[in-house]
Amino acid sequence: MNKLKLAVSILALSAASASAEDIKIGLISILEGNFAVSGTDAIRGAELAILDVEGSVDGNKIEMVSMSSDGSPDTAVAAARKLIEQDGVDIILGPLSGSEGLALRDLSKSYPNVTFINGSSAAQDTTLRQSSDNFFRFGGDGAQWMVGVGDYAFNDLGYKSVAVVAEDYSFPYTQVLGFMSEFCAAGGTVPEKFWTPIGNSDYSSVVYAIPQDVDAIFVALGGADAVNFLTQYDQAGGDKPIIGGSTTIDQSILESKGPFKKLLIGAPAGSPTVGDYDGAEWQAFVKAYTTNYPDAFSAPSIFAHHYYMAATAALLALDEVDGDLSNDHAAYREALTNLSFTVPTGGTMRLDANRNGIVDNFVTEVYEREDGTLGNRVIKVVRDVSQSLGQDPEAFLAMGPVSRDNPSCP
Amino acid sequence: MTFFFIVTLNGLTLAALYFLAASGFSLIFGLMRIVNMAHGALLMLGGYVGYSVVDMTGSWSIGVIAGGLAAAAAGAIVQAGVLGWMQGDELRQTLASIAISIIMADLMLWYWGGITYQVELPEALSGGLRLPLLGVGYANIRLALIGFALVTGLALWIFIQKTRMGAIIRAGVDDQQMLRALGYPINRIFILVFALGGMLAGMAGVIAASALSIAPGTDLQFLLSSLVVVIVGGMGSVGGAALGALLVGLAEQYGLAYAPTYGVVFTFAIMVLVLAVRPQGLLGRAEQ
Structure with missing residues (x-):
């Protein structure tokens, strides 16, 4: 009985320690198997975006929780469920691989109070057909x-x-x-x-x-x-x-x-x-990447780049609504939909009607x-x-x- | 028709690689009844060490030996340090070996990173030659695989059938308790067998990293193929491992060539069929 009380009080304490303004972002990437090296680089990209804003948006602390999938749709879904139900994240950022994206798109329909922002997964139908209102892709598809x-x-x-x-x-x-x-x-x-x-x-x-x-x-x-x-x-x-x-x-x-x-x-x-692209924005991005991760690649991979864009979009929109995620993220999603920002490749990222990026x-x-x-x-x-x-x-x-x-x- | 022969040759060379990978696994099971789930990790360790040594010394043969020795040492430590404490409790040993396999794979990911490595081949094995009759180019290393498998199989057979140590191991397979009662230091024998199995795995790892490549995930891939090979062929027999490897290698290549989408199904269909008709494996002996 005492043990139970202890457990309950620890739970209560940990719940209280997360202040109301903390915004939790759940990151899903592949940190095992064939794609592990790409997945690690994806995490670096997301971290860089958070470093850009020094870890907070309008006084709201950004907390990142990451989970690994193994590249299969069911592990991505399991990771997302864990992040939503146990960690209580507000925003899911990910996944990395194509079919995982399709699975999370479907999952997003059953969590209308969570906003999903795609990482680097690039299957066409994630956004083209049966798109989901709370699933955004600030990037292109494989085509x-x-x-x-x-x-x-x-x-x-x-x-x-x-x-x-x-x-x-x-x-x-x-x-x-x-x-x-x-x-x-x-x-x-x-x-x-x-x-x-x-x-x-x-x-x-x-x-x-x-x-x-x-x-x-x-x-x-x-x-x-x-x-x-x-x-x-x-x-x-x-x-x-x-x-x-x-x-x-x-x-x-x-x-x-x-x-x-x-x-x-x-x-x-x-x-x-x-x-090796020589655009000014890209060179600045490469510099930030190599300074923060001297042991990583000589330049950000496709995965670091896309997770960076996704995380940047998530944070820019948060800034626009002053961290207000009330009313099932209504204002936040409006901000995401109308977002337009300069990406490291120099172009302007914005979304089409299916919430898919128009890209360079x-x-x-x-x-x-x-x-x-x-x-x-x-x-x-x-x-x-x-x-x-x-x-x-x-x-x-x-x-x-x-x-x-x-x-x-x- | 040429294509059919090429695919058959591909199947044979792949079977050779699978045999090299599975022989150590089968050996350990044969004596100790441990399904060593860390076998894939030992193989991968050998491959990585082999890569580093070849990179350093420039000699492929030294790399193969170093990979073998590293995996042998790791195998001996696994048996002496962990599995030896659970003697006679095969289920616990199997579970512990899964844990070891995961830990080893993560340590290797940490040390070597997640990029894909390939061991640089020596002059004689790199490149390809034009096959007579078929008139197409074929990689030397793949032909060499058949040679490696034959030499390993023969050496293993001589060791088990013709040497005193082999006789002890065979006696251990038949009746462990009697061997113990006769005063043989069975714990030391177990460690030795584990080291030998590890060495075979490690050398296979370097060869696999040369013929194909090595990256996180290679461990599970070869563990799975080894499992299927020994289940089909029969646990604990060299001939069984060879036969199993042959069937699996051919099935995989015919599948990939003629029905790529369902290639994997063939391999497992063979396994299901063998388990249904002859659960001890094609050349395995039934348990008493």
Whole structure:
């Protein structure tokens, strides 16, 4: 009985110690397995945004609670539930990976009193179809991240036929759509697509199934998967040029160790984040990043960049409403919806009708720096990329949800 | 047709890698009845140490040996320091080994970070050669895998069948209590077997990190493949591990090549079938 009393009083004490003005943000990222390194960098991005405001907004202390998922939708949902129900967070920031985003979008509908701000997850349907009123994405989807690449591959590099190797889930589907919608419209063909399970380590049979008559391979694999595929392709004597997806050519891959990297030199890719971009805002962001995290990458990865933008949006909107989250966040969500701010890439971030970001995108190329390390350099910046990729929104929606077979242009 | 042969060859080389990874696991289970869930972590430790040593010395063979020794030492410590205290209580040992595996994986994440590593191959193994008849390029390292597996399998078979130590281990498999009663220092033998299993895992780790790559998560991937391999082949027999690896490797590659989306299903379908028809594994002996 005494123990019970003690437990109750401890609970009461800890409840009282959190003052009414504290605002709790629950961060969901992947800190285990394949994406752990990306997930750690995502956390750095969110921390940088909080450092920007020195930990408080209009006198309200910002408290961050982080939870790890393993990249699967159910762990992301479990993490969100724990953050909401046990930690009592007001805002969820995350998740990192594509299908997790779809799951949290669905979950957000059953927690109308919590605001969800997407981290870096970039599946198309998170916001395009069945969007949720309290789920915001201050960033693009995987298709927006590929804008400019299909065009560049066809017109500038002269590739007429490209094979696709990608992981079998929502984010790569979206990336492939972004690439194919331009590439096919320009007149290119994609004779074959290989969808492989996430975390697959042996790609040798895929390597040999790639048709000999394609001009290049579009690779949309993340983390260790990309390293494994490229290595095995190299070892088997493959020599087709590579076109990279946004996570295939991310800084975390370029800084991995191994001989596979020479395959990537000269490879074009689409990405919302370029380490070596020389814009003034970006350089300032890189400086803040490297000063605070000297042991991290040489520049923020796509994940740090997106969690930074998400956290910045969350804090800017909080500032606008003076930390007032009453009335089920009504004023706060209004502020989020109408938010417009300058992002590290120099463009202006704002939301469309589905609460999805209108973003900057880059076409990049991998090059060897003087010290032998690899970096990305910018070939082209495309500003104001909408979720319908500049096409008529109605017609774009009518093409149907992305899948293994949609789009198709064999 | 060429594609079919290539996929078969891929299956054989993958099977070789799975056999290397599973042999230590099977050995430990064979004698001690411990399902060592830290096996994947030992393998990953070997891979990471191998990477660091190759990076430092530039010699791949030294890296393989160092990876093997590091995992052997870790295996011996695990048995002497933790599992040895729970002798005879296999369930507790298995649970403790899960804990050890998680702790080891986190420590490695802390030390080596989460990026993907690849061990630089020596000149002779890097690159590829043109296969006769099929006329396609094939990676040398993958062909070498078959050689490594044959040498390891043969050495393990000779050790277990032809040496005095092997005879003691086999006796231990059949009747642990009798062996103890005859005055053999069974605790020391257990530590030795664990070290040997760890060494096999560690060397397999370096080889896996060279042929494929190593990153957080590699441990679970190889633990799972080892489990499936020994369940299909039969726990505790070298031949069983080889047969299991062959089936799993081929199934995985045919799956990936002909039905990529359902590739994983084949592997587990084989496991379910074996468990339903022959629960002790294809070459395993039934428990009395």
